[in-house]
Amino acid sequence: MEFSQRNIERLADLRARFLDASGEKDDYWSSEETLALYDETFAERIGWKWDFALRDLERLDWSLPEGAVLDWGCGTGVASRKVLRSAIARRANSLWLYDRSALAMRFAAKRLEQSFPTLPIAQGENLNATTILVSHVLNELSERDLRQLLERMERATAILWVEPSLKSVSKRLVEIREKLRERFRVVAPCPHQAKCGMLAPENETHWCHHVVKPPQEAFTQSKWAKFAQAMRVDLRDLSLSYLVLDKRPIAPLEAQVKRVIGNARLYKAHASLLVCDETGARECQLLKRDFPNVFKALKKGETPSLQKMNVENGRIVEWRESERDDA
Numbered sequence: 001m002e003f004s005q006r007n008i009e010r011l012a013d014l015r016a017r018f019l020d021a022s023g024e025k026d027d028y029w030s031s032e033e034t035l036a037l038y039d040e041t042f043a044e045r046i047g048w049k050w051d052f053a054l055r056d057l058e059r060l061d062w063s064l065p066e067g068a069v070l071d072w073g074c075g076t077g078v079a080s081r082k083v084l085r086s087a088i089a090r091r092a093n094s095l096w097l098y099d100r101s102a103l104a105m106r107f108a109a110k111r112l113e114q115s116f117p118t119l120p121i122a123q124g125e126n127l128n129a130t131t132i133l134v135s136h137v138l139n140e141l142s143e144r145d146l147r148q149l150l151e152r153m154e155r156a157t158a159i160l161w162v163e164p165s166l167k168s169v170s171k172r173l174v175e176i177r178e179k180l181r182e183r184f185r186v187v188a189p190c191p192h193q194a195k196c197g198m199l200a201p202e203n204e205t206h207w208c209h210h211v212v213k214p215p216q217e218a219f220t221q222s223k224w225a226k227f228a229q230a231m232r233v234d235l236r237d238l239s240l241s242y243l244v245l246d247k248r249p250i251a252p253l254e255a256q257v258k259r260v261i262g263n264a265r266l267y268k269a270h271a272s273l274l275v276c277d278e279t280g281a282r283e284c285q286l287l288k289r290d291f292p293n294v295f296k297a298l299k300k301g302e303t304p305s306l307q308k309m310n311v312e313n314g315r316i317v318e319w320r321e322s323e324r325d326d327a
C-alpha cells in the first residue's frame with residue numbers, strides 16, 4: 001500500500017468519522033480503494049483486538065454454537081475473517097455479511113470467499129443466524145438502530161461484540177450487557193454473571209477495557225512505521241472493550257479468577273490494579289516485595305487479563321496463573 005498524500009487524507013478522514021461519537025453517520029465507503037486502504041490499516045489493527053478476545057475465548061474453552069454466523073456492520077469483514085480462522089469456529093457452517101453499504105458487503109464477500117472457498121457465504125441480514133458478530137459499529141448507531149439490532153440479537157444464541165476502548169462506547173456496551181444478561185450468560189470479559197461493577201458510583205471515572213499487545217510485525221514492518229507517522233498514532237497504544245454472550249449454559253469460573261481491567265498503575269513499591277469479580281470492580285494493591293516477578297512484568301507493560309488471585313483488604317495476597325490460562 002502506498003502512503004500517498006491522497007491516501008493519508010482518506011485515512012485521516014475515515015478516522016475523524018470513527019472518532020466522532022455523535023451517532024448516525026452517512027455511508028462513507030465511497031470506493032473500493034477506500035475499503036482496501038481501510039482493510040490494510042485500521043481493520044488490521046481491529047483484527048489484533050479480535051485476536052485478544054479470541055485468545056481469551058480459547059482459554060475459556062468456549063466455542064461458537066453450530067449454525068450460521070452473521071457479521072453485522074461487516075465493513076471489510078475483518079471480524080468474520082478472524083473468528084472463522086480461530087479454533088472457536090469449528091461448528092460455524094455458513095457466513096452472512098451485512099452492512100448498510102452494498103459496496104462494503106461485496107468487498108467483504110470477495111475477501112472472505114478467497115480465504116474460505118468451501119464455506120457458504122451470503123450477503124444480507126440473516127435473522128436466523130445463531131451467532132452475531134459486531135465490531136466497531138456502536139458509535140455509528142442511533143438509539144433506534146441499536147434497539148433494532150438488540151431485538152435481532154434476542155433470536156441468536158451467541159453474540160461476540162468488539163469495540164474500541166473509548167469511555168463512552170465502553171459505557172454503552174455495559175448498558176447492553178445489562179439489558180441482554182436477562183436472557184444470555186456472560187462468557188467474557190466478566191468472570192461472573194452479576195451486575196457490572198463499573199456501574200457502581202465510585203467507578204464512574206473507570207471504564208471496562210483491556211490492553212492489547214500488538215504483534216511483532218507492528219514494530220518490524222515499514223508499512224506500520226509509515227502508518228504511525230502519517231496518522232500520528234502510537235502503535236503500542238491499542239486496547240478494546242468487548243462482550244461475549246451465550247444462551248447456552250456455561251461453567252462458572254472459580255471465585256479466585258478475576259479480570260484485571262486496563263493497565264496497572266505503577267508506583268515505587270507497589271502497583272495498583274483495577275480488579276473485577278462478582279463482588280464488583282475495585283482497586284487492589286500488589287506490593288513489589290510480595291510479588292517481585294509480577295511487579296517486574298507489570299513494569300514491562302505485561303498486564304494480565306484473567307488472573308487467579310486472592311485479595312485481603314485490598315491487598316493481593318496470592319497470585320496464580322488462571323487454570324484456564326494453562327489450557
Ligand SMILES: C[S@@+](CC[C@H](N)C(=O)[O-])C[C@H]1O[C@@H](n2cnc3c(N)ncnc32)[C@H](O)[C@@H]1O
Pocket residue numbers: 018027028043046072073074075076077078079098099100101104134135136137140141145
Ligand atoms: C468502523 S466500520 C467497522 C467495520 C467492521 N465491522 C470492522 O470492524 O472493521 C463500521 C461499519 O458499520 C456500518 N454501519 C454503520 N451503521 C450501520 C447500520 N445502521 N446498519 C448496518 N451497517 C452499519 C458501516 O457502513 C461500516 O461498514
